Amino acid sequence: MRxxxxxxxxxxxxxxxxxxxALALAAEGAQVWATDVNPLLLEAxxxxxxxxxxxxxxxxxxxxxKLVATLPPLDVLFNCAGFVHNxxxxxxxxxxxxxxxxxxxxxQFWMIQAVLPPMLAKGGGSIINMASVCGSLKGLxxxxxxxxxxxxxxxxxxxxxxxxxxxxxxxNAIAPGTVDTPSLQDRIDSYADPVQAxxxxxxxxxxGRLAQAHEMAPxxxxxxxxxSVFVTGQVYANDGGMTI
Numbered sequence: 001m002r003x004x005x006x007x008x009x010x011x012x013x014x015x016x017x018x019x020x021x022a023l024a025l026a027a028e029g030a031q032v033w034a035t036d037v038n039p040l041l042l043e044a045x046x047x048x049x050x051x052x053x054x055x056x057x058x059x060x061x062x063x064x065x066k067l068v069a070t071l072p073p074l075d076v077l078f079n080c081a082g083f084v085h086n087x088x089x090x091x092x093x094x095x096x097x098x099x100x101x102x103x104x105x106x107x108q109f110w111m112i113q114a115v116l117p118p119m120l121a122k123g124g125g126s127i128i129n130m131a132s133v134c135g136s137l138k139g140l141x142x143x144x145x146x147x148x149x150x151x152x153x154x155x156x157x158x159x160x161x162x163x164x165x166x167x168x169x170x171x172n173a174i175a176p177g178t179v180d181t182p183s184l185q186d187r188i189d190s191y192a193d194p195v196q197a198x199x200x201x202x203x204x205x206x207x208g209r210l211a212q213a214h215e216m217a218p219x220x221x222x223x224x225x226x227x228s229v230f231v232t233g234q235v236y237a238n239d240g241g242m243t244i
Contacts, residue, residue, distance in 0.1 A: 001029030002225045008076035009033045009068075011058050011111065014041025016181035017130070017216045018080035024217035025076070025224060026050035033071060037081075058107035064114050073118035076224040078128045079108040084187060085145040092145050104149035105156060112160060116169070124168020128223045129157045131173040133239040140204075150175075154235050161233030170232040172223050177239030178202075180210040206241035 008025050012018040014036030022034040026049065035056035036042050042053035057063055058081045068074075082104045085096050108129055119125035134140045135150030153173060160171040178184065178201050191197035202210055219238050222228050237243050 002221065002227065003076075004029035006030045006075040006224070007033075007072055008078065008224060009035065009071070009074055009111075009115070010078045010080055011035050011056065011107070012037075012081035013053075014038050014044075016183055017176065017179060017213045018078070019044075020213040020217040021078055021080065021220040022051060023048070024214070024221050025078075028221055028225070030076065030224070035067070058111060059102055061110050064110050068114040068118070073122040074115050074125060075119075075122075076126050076128070077111060077115050077119075078130075078220055078224070079111050080130045081107050082130055082150075083146075084143070084183070086142050086187070086190075087144060088142055089144045091142075097145055097148075100145045100149045101152065104146070105152045108153060108156060112156075112171075116160075116164070119169060120164070120167055125170070126224050126228070127157075127160065127169065127171040128220055129153050129171070129173040131157065131175045131235055133175045133177050133237055133242050135175075137175055137235065137237055137239075137243050157235065158233045165232055170223075170228070172228070172231060172233065173235045174216065174219050174223070175235050175237045175239065176211060176216055177237075177242045178205055178210050179213055179216060181213055184210070204242070206244065209240070211238070211240055 008030045010022040013022040013034035022032050026032045032051045034051050034053045037057045039055045045051050045053040131153045132150040134143045135147045136154045157173040188194045188197045
C-alpha cells in the first residue's frame, strides 16, 4: 500500500481520468474524497472502500472553502477538472475564453489556495495539476483556447513549486495525450461525421490508438506517493509519443 495513511481529494472524479485516479489512489490505501459537479456520476462510488463521494462545483470559490474546512488536512490534491474548446483564435469568443480559464486554471488556483495552508501546517503534501500535451509542450490545430489555458496550468504549477519547495510542498502536472473518455466521446459526437472524427483523433497518436483513462492513473499515484519525494515543478507527458 504505497499511500497508506494519506488523504487525497480529486476533482472531476465522476468519470474519465478523475475516476480512474480516485480508484487507483484508494486501491493504494489512501482515503479519497472524490468530488464532481454532477452528483449522479458520484453514485457509482457507493460501497467503494476508501472513497467518500462529495458534490463540488470548482467554479464556486465559497463552496471550495466550505468543503476544505470540513476535511482533515490533505496529503494529496489532484486538480482534474477541465474543458476542451474547439477552434482557432479566429473562432474564439470572450465567453469561451473566460469559461476555459475559469475552469481549467482559476479552479486550480482556488483549490490550491484552499488546501495549501493546512498542508503547510501538516508539514507538506503533493499537488497534482491536470495540464495537457496541448499547450506549452505542443501546439495542436483548433485548440487555441484550450492550449492557452493548459499552458497557464504549467506556469501555475511551476510557480507554486518554486514558492514552497523548501516547505514540504511538491507541485507537479500531468500532460496526457488523447484519452478515450466520456468527454472525448462528447466532442467526437459533436462532429458531422463522428466515425471519421474518431479516426482523426487516433491518427494523431503515434502509437496508433487512444489512451485509456486507467493508463493515466499510475502517474497520479506515483506523484501522490513518497516515491516522487524529490520531484517538484515537473510536467509529465503521458502522451503515447506525441512529443517525440
